[in-house]
Amino acid sequence: MDRISALRNVEEALGELERGETDLASAEARVCSILRTYATEYDGELAAWRASGDPAAEGVVVLAASEREARERVATLVGVPEARVTVSRRE
Known part of the structure; x- marks a missing residue:
């Protein structure tokens, strides 16, 4: 979309x-x-990344160009620099 x-x-x-x-x-x-x-379903250079590993970050989704950028965005939003991020798969 x-x-x-x-x-x-x-x-x-x-x-x-x-x-x-x-x-x-x-x-x-x-x-x-x-x-x-x-x-x-973002059509662009960014991908949706879902955070996990810490209750404050669990389920947070950000758009980012790389895993590093996604971790940085999650850290900025919820203050959890160690959160794991994985690409959200399209269903």
Whole structure:
């Protein structure tokens, strides 16, 4: 999914919320799903990397060009420099 498509889908979810066609929880779930799809199906030089090994980092997903960069991004976000990272596989 490209950025423009993701933004359009988020805009649709917001519009449905504003028109009363959905509730906040459903809109939040839809936006989360859009972001997850965007990150795991990203078409570019970056890949989605999932952190593990420390409770604070467990399940954190970042986009990065390399394993080193992914570890640095996880460390910046959650303060865990020793977290393991693996490429999230597309399903």
